[in-house]
Amino acid sequence: MLSQIFYFVRSKQDGQYLVARPRTTTSSNPDNPTTGYVLLFREHSDALSYLNTHGSGVSDRFAVESIPSTQLKGMLQRWGFDGIGLVEDPLLPRVEFLTSLN
Template sequence: MLTSSHYLLRSTQDGSYLSARPNPQQPDRRYLLLFGENFEARSYLNTHAPDFSDRITIETVAGSQLKGVLERWGFVGIAQVQDPLVPTLQFFDRS
């Protein structure tokens, strides 16, 4: 995971990253959405947020940069998108 590129969705308005909050009772536990391919991120946007796609950009991040993004933005881990159409997520805590 550290040697490959990953794709993140980021707001062009405020610079925040798209995240998952699996537990509504803990809204501060946010997981960074992570896509393995650019086309998966685009497919996710087109399927689940077509009205917002003009306000979101796809950002490429090296695996070695992920830890810094998680720490800087206060994410507790990553949510690896397995299937962008359903969507199916796999959660990994930072620790």
């Protein structure tokens, strides 16, 4: 069975994933941040474009890695992410946020 490959951005320093965190009006406590949505890209080049456009001064501190779609659920559960943010356009950026109902 073939699976789709997704790409994500990870810090070379501490291994943290690049995530989007929603703004919350009820809690702005920096000691208790929400986990957020891990940003995923459909193409390796899209992830690089995102880094070069929105993090040009720090892009050398990040690496682009891949994950098959069959392993996404396990990654979300292991790291406790709220869901994924699928980057549709890395230059704007336009992101579609998806959560699991399980």
